[in-house]
Amino acid sequence: MPKINQTIQETPYFRVLSEDQIERIYSAALDVIQRTGARFYHEEALELFRNSEAVVTDENLVRVPLSLVEKAIKTHPRKINLTGRSGKHGIKLDRDTVNFGTGSDLPFTYDRQTGERRRTTYQDVYDAGRILDYLPNLDFFMSHGIVQDCPNTQTYDRHQCLAMLEGCTKPMVLTSVDGEGLQDLWRMCSLFRGNEKEYRLNPMFITYIEPISPLMNDRSAVEKLLFSAEKGIPCMYTPCPSSGATAPASLAGMIVQSLAETLMASVLTYLKNPGMPLVMGGVTTVLDMLTTTYSYGSPELSLASAANTDVSKWLGLPMFSTGGCTDSKTLDEQAAIESATSLYYAFLSGANLVHDVGYMDSGVNASLESLVMNNEIIGMVKQIGKGINTEEEYLALELIDQIGPGGEFLTSEHTLVHYKEWFQPKLQDRSDYATWVREGQHTMADRIQSETDRILKEHEPEPIDKELHQELKKIVQDADERHAK
Amino acid sequence: MTEKLGKIADGLLSGNVEEVSNLTQELLDDGTDPEEILQKGLFAGMDVVSQKFKDCEMFIPEVLRSAKAMQGAMEKLRPKLSEASSSKAGTVVTATVQGDLHDIGKNLAGMMMEGSGFNVIDMGIDRKTEDIVNAVKENKPQILGLSALLTTTMPKMGEVINALKEAGIRDQVKVMIGGAPVTDDFAEEIGADAYAPNASIGTEKALELIKA
């Protein structure tokens, strides 16, 4: 007989904040917006606010009534689909679907020949793209490094986007210099879809924008927000507060302030053109009070991000979270510990985009090996997400009875089927001591290195159509010419 | 008097802004040599603070509280110090270069320098090269501290140094630079006098620069 009154927990269940706590945080954020307000350094934005129910005082300080915030926040789509340039790789940003990806713009890269850090190049971003294109547990691509061997720093974003497109066919998150840069990136990606409207149906990237905590919005960030609203470009406005320095040292206070910053962006884009796909974000971490480092390995980062994710789900917004990153300078035990911890919690929280995988040295150094290591960690973490199936086949009552006391399961059909559901490590070593010695006593670091070598040697991404490639280059060249001094 | 000097040092350690300020005033009123208050009271106290910070016994928020107390006392003391002595704990102008909006690091570096007795004039973020040069002309600091956290704005630091040369005042000020993408090599390349990877090394180097 089928049972009644059953609750099946298909997967592990994790949350940091209760419904009541979320209400408190949201309510506090509304108070911040109405009472403290935020500054906007952009004339059109101020004009939009002035022509609404919002109040602008002291030149650029904007306070917004709750009614307007509540109207705006409801207009963003609940989900976003992204597809890579070739259509082969797609991701969904809907409630509790977790995707993993890199971070962007690391100024230094560990040279694979010398081991020394040096300034990141076009080739480095392209190689990171190829690695990402290959790794099965990584779903979206941010540039990892920042291209510095280009003619003009003011157009690096176009060169970077080209390197990313050449190297990787997965969906992307893109950073840009300013509104004009964003427009070029959007034009580049639209080429793959034919026209603007088709692109809107099938976007390839989310644009990355940040407020300046606490509660400031600079000209270029606002430019990008307004352009995204106009064109319906999926967009994240992701605060990067450091608890204790640019936000309260209490995590709840930091979360409230960050949410207020996000809600302000919601209102602004609503006034410009309602309905922009908005992703909530936040690299919410602590400033280390000994070293003054903005920490990418702190447990507070994971805790606050998971709490933010709870809030995002309650609001019905997709979430951009953080994991797989470290403050360590080398790919050592510290890097592994910090990466694993943050990946695990970001995954359990159900955030849609878990970024900064592979960030080292607190967001300063890039390493291709770190991507390969994290791919393995994500495999383990995802396995835990599978939960425990308690259906009859899985309770295996028949089998237990059939084998009986003292029997063995190795040769049963059931084993042959179900062992395949386990996680099979690719790089971790589970061999016995003698075998390990005989095979050369390789460490995890050795294995990560040779796997990275192998991928770089063997993996070629699907090429971009020749004509289209020329058009992409043209956009980059035009930008360079416009900016040539 | 020695007792009060000792109390100043203790007050700095516990970050008691009011007490340190009052004691400084009392000592001045008693006719104590300002130089002695500076050396035996304030510097003595801050030396202990920096040692404790190095030994991980004090953390940034405590150090900044001590720095605030130091700064309060310095405001009282500075006008009374002789030319020679006040230039020892000289003036620093700090700025984040044009196009760059990062300021936490620069602010921290400034606060730490204040804790060592420097008079810090902060110009804020996104400052044009010519404004920085003008601020140097106007305030005649011993040190100019520049911050850039972006590879895209780093070249502006070189631009500032060139502009100081063009204005004929390069030899009147030491330039110290900092920020995540900045390195020793880069500092050398653009002809800066020092590079500081963090705020406490920044303070150490600032003290060396004014001795040199």
Ligand code: B12
């Ligand atoms: C917080 C942060 C922000 C905040 C800054 C808020 C603020 N009020 O400062 C916000 C969100 C605004 C921001 C914006 C951007 N950021 Co940012 N940011 C950071 C982050 C994560 C931490 C910086 C920080 O506060 N560190 C803590 C402080 C205390 O340390 P610090 O600044 O390094 O300072 C110490 C030392 O360097 C030194 N020091 C620094 N300056 C000086 C000066 C003197 C005189 C002395 C003596 C010492 C000194 O002493 C300080 C104290 O110990 C860094 C990553 C990193 N690890 O650096 C990225 C980082 C610098 N940002 C980066 C990027 C890409 C951006 C954006 C371009 C993102 C975008 N596409 O929109 C924008 C640019 C905005 C602009 N025009 O400036 C990149 C830089 C890449 C590059 N181009 O080189 C970094 C490296 C992260 C990354 N990999 O993407 N960012």
